[in-house]
Amino acid sequence: MSAPHTPGRQDGGPADPADPVLRLDGTGWSVGGATIVQDITLSVREGEFLAFIGPNGAGKTSLFNLISGLTLPTAGTIALDGADITDRPAHLRARRGIGRTFQTSSLWPAMTVDDHVRLAAQAARGGSYRLWRRADPFTADVAGVLERTGLGHRARATAAELSHGEKRKLELAVLLVGEPRLMLLDEPMAGVSAEEVPALTELIRTLHREEGRTVLMVEHHMDVLLGLADRLAVMHHGRLLALDTPEAVTADPTVQQAYLGEGL
Ligand SMILES: Nc1ncnc2c1ncn2[C@@H]1O[C@H](COP(=O)(O)OP(=O)(O)OP(=O)(O)O)[C@@H](O)[C@H]1O
Numbered sequence: 001m002s003a004p005h006t007p008g009r010q011d012g013g014p015a016d017p018a019d020p021v022l023r024l025d026g027t028g029w030s031v032g033g034a035t036i037v038q039d040i041t042l043s044v045r046e047g048e049f050l051a052f053i054g055p056n057g058a059g060k061t062s063l064f065n066l067i068s069g070l071t072l073p074t075a076g077t078i079a080l081d082g083a084d085i086t087d088r089p090a091h092l093r094a095r096r097g098i099g100r101t102f103q104t105s106s107l108w109p110a111m112t113v114d115d116h117v118r119l120a121a122q123a124a125r126g127g128s129y130r131l132w133r134r135a136d137p138f139t140a141d142v143a144g145v146l147e148r149t150g151l152g153h154r155a156r157a158t159a160a161e162l163s164h165g166e167k168r169k170l171e172l173a174v175l176l177v178g179e180p181r182l183m184l185l186d187e188p189m190a191g192v193s194a195e196e197v198p199a200l201t202e203l204i205r206t207l208h209r210e211e212g213r214t215v216l217m218v219e220h221h222m223d224v225l226l227g228l229a230d231r232l233a234v235m236h237h238g239r240l241l242a243l244d245t246p247e248a249v250t251a252d253p254t255v256q257q258a259y260l261g262e263g264l
Pocket of ligand 1 (some may be wrong): 032034060063
């Protein structure tokens with residue numbers, strides 16, 4: 001699976017259409033003497049949906065931290081559109097189109113849905129933070145994103161008043177208003193009731209299929225992933241155990257062995 005190391009061109013140069021959107025090459029992260037992510041090599045093509053599965057503590061969130069720039073790798077490289085971003089901080093990666101959601105909610109309970117998205121729009125486009133509406137250039141963008149995420153009727157509700165599924169939609173809305181090309185979704189179904197899962201799954205499918213966004217998603221529920229993901233990456237003890245179509249991965253005896261008793 002491992003490909004020869006080809007350092008990306010310097011950040012800022014023109015993109016080559018042949019480059020994958022994202023390429024990890026021998027990427028790893030060690031902290032306090034422990035290796036949490038080890039020797040991950042993979043490419044993600046434009047418009048692909050790649051899902052990460054693996055037992056608790058396998059290193060999935062840590063890998064997302066490395067891709068989004070929350071932590072920097074201690075081994076290997078990361079390239080976006082062929083440009084080496086290995087040492088780039090998170091805000092520069094966000095500016096280049098990498099957006100992410102977090103496993104635990106990142107919302108402000110007392111702030112309205114509308115204001116969450118408005119602040120995210122201001123953060124994404126630059127400028128000072130203002131929550132009054134007069135002469136606000138983001139109103140149309142905010143309304144559009146709330147409509148796309150099915151939250152138009154909840155614009156004036158506070159985050160605390162939302163159901164778990166609506167909170168997850170709001171996190172997606174906050175992400176979407178920055179128009180990310182590469183979306184990292186870390187367990188977007190976490191805490192969501194069974195009745196709300198289908199609508200949330202459909203929203204993510206739309207963002208991928210109809211809006212053509214490249215999606216990387218950590219998810220424990222295989223039933224959610226089987227209808228969504230083009231490929232599954234299985235992580236185990238910080239390593240990539242398998243990377244293939246959902247059908248091939250679930251039939252892989254090594255994967256089944258790793259999951260024995262953990263219910264793949
Ligand atoms: N900053 C850190 N310092 C030390 N250990 C860490 C740090 N961050 C993560 N770890 C450890 O790295 C391992 C992988 O954690 P990570 O959250 O990436 O796994 P995960 O696959 O996302 O798990 P889950 O499915 O439970 O969310 C865990 O054992 C965790 O305790």
